Amino acid sequence: MLFNSYEFIFIFLPITFFIYFYLNSKRLTEVAKGFLVFSSLFFYSYWEIKYLPIILASMLFNYVIGTTLSKYDIKKNKKTFSKKSILIFGIICNVALLGYFKYADFFIENFNLFAGSDIELLHLLLPLAISFFTFQQIAYLVDSYRKETKEYDFLNYALFVTFFPQLIAGPIVHHKEMMPQFANIKNKIKNYKNIALGIFIFSMGLFKKVIIADTFAVWANTGFDVAQTLNFFEAWATSLSYTFQLYFDFSGYTDMAIGIALLFNIKLPINFNSPYKALDIQDFWRRWHITLSRFLRDYIYIPLGGNRKGPTRTYVNLLATFVIGGFWHGAGWTFIFWGFLHGVALAVHRLWQTIGFKLPKMIAWIITFNFVNIAWVFFRAKEWDDAIKVLSSMFSLDNIILPEKWERKVGFLNEWGVEFSRVYENISGKDNxxxxxxxxxxxxxFLKNSNQYKTLFKAQFHLWIFTIIIFIYSIFSFSKTSDFLYFNF
Incomplete structure (x- = not known):
């Protein structure tokens, strides 16, 4: 079930909202939580019912391990497994589950390539959201090991994992960020200010996804997957289309998740803070997919040693962290290379800071934005050849095509190899x-992001008019909707 669907907006969400608060109003708190867990599992299994046993088994396993870590007593358990060994066992099992479904075919395929063998691929269907709920539960295990969380109630834990606004594609939340909000008595009563703000943020996200991201999707998909050749402007339009599609698609999903959670009086952490305004690559990662960046920092980079063991080790740790981050996104060498590029860029940036060089803001932005845009080409390309096709045309001046209507004024450019025709014909582009x-x-x-509008929000008449307009316009554009990009990861 998609956020951008009639059945979600007009059936599932209203029914879940009203029943949840009705049960709370009757002081049936545990029943209300149970209903929300049931609704979330229904939401999850709506795509494919066979996904359900996997997430249920994962929840039960991690609840047992997390509870064991929280209650661990060194004196009582000195003759059994150590606390650290239990944590390592829990992490290995989570990674193994993710690795089996997401990476088995990748490893088999590459083993066949290098060993000359012919082992048959498993062709496993990737369970929805497995990357997100696995990372979230690994974080929970580590927090339990550190005595930063205590959860002895399976219903609460199930709600933490399955809460439907953030279940499929994040934000990745910590137990201590969300569960105290569900325990707060004030949050069990409808809050009309939160409802108004939630509808406003949800509508902004819906517009970003349906109107902006899905428009760019046509040009990006055609350029990467369909077009055999691209001219100079088509190649740049293809790469930029994906750059903006990914941002408006994923930040739109996050806005909708934050807006829906607010209806239930739950505040999810922000996930995007105008990342394309970044003036360096470190700043970009402080703004892009913030909860994933936080996870990579706290649970991979710092445990590897962070910046505590000298410059060389710091660069190695940065590179390793982002290669792992790239591999987390997908089972392919293009994803690994994308992560490698960002790891190298962060290492170069750190070296640049050490030397003390600073660039003018405009030049810094141009370099940062174009690096991110070029790196996204590898992230999006299904095969190396697709990436090379786009990049080679982006940096070739032998295939420039200008609009036919310009030929009268600048026809002399024919002598320089410039042609006049439909500029975006190969990517199904138009004049717009x-x-x-x-x-x-x-x-x-130049515009504020949704998080900034959220802090400035007041239920004023003109904002309601704006919300109604973008909501209705988005609703009538559902005929061309597509899945959210991060459902693939």
Whole structure:
């Protein structure tokens, strides 16, 4: 069930909302939580019922391990397994589950390639959201090991894992961030200010996904997957289309998740803070997919040693962290290379800071944005050849095509190999493609992001008019909706 669907917006969400608060109003708190868990599991299994046993088994396993870690007594358990060994066992089992479904075919395929064998691929269907709920539960185990969380109630733990707004694609939350909110008595009563703000944020996210991201999706998908060749402007339009599609798609999902959670008086952490305004790559990762960046820092980079063991080790740790982050996104060498590029960029940035060089803000932004845009090409490409096709045309001046209507004024450019025809023909683009790209650049650079609007929000008449307009416009555009990109990861 998609957030951007009629059945979710007009059936599932209203029914879940009203029954949850009705049960709370009758002081049936545990029943209300149980209903929310049931609704979340229904939401999850709506795509494919066979996903359900996997998440249930994962929850039960991690609840047992987490509870064992929380209650661990050194004196009582000195003759059994150590606390650290229990944690390692729990992490290995989680990684093994993720690895089996997500990476088994990748490893078999590469083993066949290097060993010359012919082992048959498993062709496993990737369980929905397995990357997100696995990372979230690994964080829970580590927090339990550190005595930073205590959860002895399986119903509460199930709610922590399955709460449907953030279940499928995050934000990745800590137990201590969300569960105290469910325990707060004030949050069991409808809060009309939160409802108004939630609808406002949800509508913004819906508009970003349905109107902006899905428009870019046509050009990005055609450029990467369909077009055999691309001219100079088509290649740049393809890469920029995916750059903006990914941002508006995923930040749109996050806005909708935050907005829906607010209806239930739950505040989820922000996940995006205008990342394309970043002036360096470190700043970008402080703004992009913030909860994943936090996870990579706290549970991979710092345990590896962080920056505590000298410059060389710091660079190695950065590189390792982002290669792992790239591999987490997908079972492919293009994802690993994307992570490698960002790891190298962060190492270079750290070295740059050590030397003490600073660039003018405009130049710093141009370098950062273009690096991110070029790196996204590898992230999006299904095969190396797709990435090379786009990148080679982006940096070739032998295939420039300008609009036919310009030929009268600048026809002399024919002598320089410039042709005049339909500029975006190979990516199904139109005359508005250029306008759409430049408008998006202006939006990400000069408009406030949804989190800033959230802090400034007041239930004023003009905001309600704005909300109604973008909500209705998005609703009538559902005929061209697509899945959220991060469902694939």
């Amino acid at each position: 493609t250029t306008w759409f790209i430049f408008s998006s650049i202006l939006i990400v650079l």
